[in-house]
Amino acid sequence: MKVGSALKWFLFVWMLGVIWAAFYWVHPAEGFIGESSRIVFFHVPTAWVCVLAFLVSCIYSIKYLMHRDPADDFRAAVASRLGLLFAVLATVTGAIFAKIMWNAYWNWDPRQTSITILLLIYAAYFALRSAVPDPERRAALAAVYAILAFVTVPFLVFVVPRIYWSLHPDTIINTRGTNEFDPRYTMVLMASLAGFTGLSAWIYSFECRIERIRLRRQEEVL
Amino acid sequence: MSGLTGLALVTMIIWVALFGYVFSVDRKTKGLDHE
Numbered sequence: 668m669k670v671g672s673a674l675k676w677f678l679f680v681w682m683l684g685v686i687w688a689a690f691y692w693v694h695p696a697e698g699f700i701g702e703s704s705r706i707v708f709f710h711v712p713t714a715w716v717c718v719l720a721f722l723v724s725c726i727y728s729i730k731y732l733m734h735r736d737p738a739d740d741f742r743a744a745v746a747s748r749l750g751l752l753f754a755v756l757a758t759v760t761g762a763i764f765a766k767i768m769w770n771a772y773w774n775w776d777p778r779q780t781s782i783t784i785l786l787l788i789y790a791a792y793f794a795l796r797s798a799v800p801d802p803e804r805r806a807a808l809a810a811v812y813a814i815l816a817f818v819t820v821p822f823l824v825f826v827v828p829r830i831y832w833s834l835h836p837d838t839i840i841n842t843r844g845t846n847e848f849d850p851r852y853t854m855v856l857m858a859s860l861a862g863f864t865g866l867s868a869w870i871y872s873f874e875c876r877i878e879r880i881r882l883r884r885q886e887e888v889l
Numbered sequence: 890m891s892g893l894t895g896l897a898l899v900t901m902i903i904w905v906a907l908f909g910y911v912f913s914v915d916r917k918t919k920g921l922d923h924e
Contacts, residue, residue: 675912675915678908679908682904682908683901683904686897686900686901686904687897689897689900690893690894690896690897690900691893691897702892702893702896705896709900866911869911869915870911873911873914873915873918873919876918876919876922877918879922880918880921880922
């Protein structure tokens with residue numbers, strides 16, 4: 668068995684272990700209704716992958732502006748698409764948690780508002796890409812936009828929700844700079860973060876492959 | 890079956906289905922890349 672294939676099967680077993688631990692190894696956290704606290708093992712990693720993907724998009728956008736390599740353009744676009752997908756997943760899992768805890772899917776909490784703005788910013792990235800027919804011009808404009816869009820990410824994800832009062836529970840490292848999570852929670856959360864990062868890297872690699880094949884076929888036609 | 894077991898089962902089914910889908914797409918695109 669090749670290393671790549673072994674890693675994929677390792678990820679499969681790893682995530683099965685994470686799911687088992689998330690439901691049976693950790694106890695429900697205090698101060699949460701029913702089993703709602705367990706969603707943290709799936710909500711936080713989706714938000715993490717979203718930020719990571721937007722960072723990758725920003726890096727490849729900078730690379731594109733430096734070298735004008737079309738491969739960097741599609742790598743940035745694929746990363747943004749992945750980030751947008753995981754931002755939607757983070758929003759949905761957050762809304763499910765909000766419904767259980769606060770009896771409403773949407774409360775215009777600072778975190779919910781900031782992720783909505785982030786979703787709109789990155790949705791506009793794809794609107795921009797589809798609006799410019801010339802590939803080189805599209806790539807250059809999209810690269811500049813992706814860099815500017817990423818500037819907002821630290822503010823919207825890390826700063827704004829910590830400035831205003833929020834219904835959102837404390838993050839792993841809270842505003843007092845400490846980790847008050849149960850050690851088992853921290854362990855399963857870290858395992859889940861690693862699993863989600865691996866899964867997103869895998870999806871990213873084959874999405875890039877698809878774009879590379881598409882680009883090669885377009886060049887063959889021309 | 891308790892509610893927790895049901896949730897765990899649904900999550901596992903989602904993961905198995907997602908893994909199967911990603912695995913199959915990965916294999917297909919690898920085949921196309923070698924053409």
